[in-house]
Amino acid sequence: MEPDVAYFGQKDGQQVAVIRRMAADLDMDVEIRIVPTVREADGLALSSRNVYLSKDERRASPVIFKALSRAREMWAGGEGSADVLRVEVRRMLSDEASISGIDYVSIADPETLEEMDTIRPPAMVSVAVRFGRTRLLDNVMLG
Numbered sequence: 001m002e003p004d005v006a007y008f009g010q011k012d013g014q015q016v017a018v019i020r021r022m023a024a025d026l027d028m029d030v031e032i033r034i035v036p037t038v039r040e041a042d043g044l045a046l047s048s049r050n051v052y053l054s055k056d057e058r059r060a061s062p063v064i065f066k067a068l069s070r071a072r073e074m075w076a077g078g079e080g081s082a083d084v085l086r087v088e089v090r091r092m093l094s095d096e097a098s099i100s101g102i103d104y105v106s107i108a109d110p111e112t113l114e115e116m117d118t119i120r121p122p123a124m125v126s127v128a129v130r131f132g133r134t135r136l137l138d139n140v141m142l143g
Helices: 013-025 048-052 055-060 063-076 082-094
Strands: 005-009 031-035 101-108 123-131 134-142
Touching: 005 013, 013 031, 013 123, 048 134, 063 082, 063 123, 063 134, 082 101, 082 123
Parallel strands: 005 031
Antiparallel strands: 101 123, 123 134
């Protein structure tokens, strides 16, 4: 018996794009449904990796969602340059001393993962950051 529906969380937007493409390329008779990211009250996306954060890292981790939300606010306010949004997200993340590294800040087409210069909705703003050895992913959609 083959599955009819497969559910994936929006938190890992790149995985969602790959799964959708794979299902289409392989002509799989399965509906891919994406469910919203579940968040803690302070905005941190739920992840099994969160248990590896120290208390100080956990206190600082909401900066990820704050930076993503700032990008969404700027876009809603009329900013159309993906580079301007990338710079602001990176600045906000860089200002947090608990972050040991920023692996990427991306603004891309959510289906093709092609980076954008000018934002054409839908667009996915995504980041991967490190708190010590813990790598956290998150994203928000524009449009």
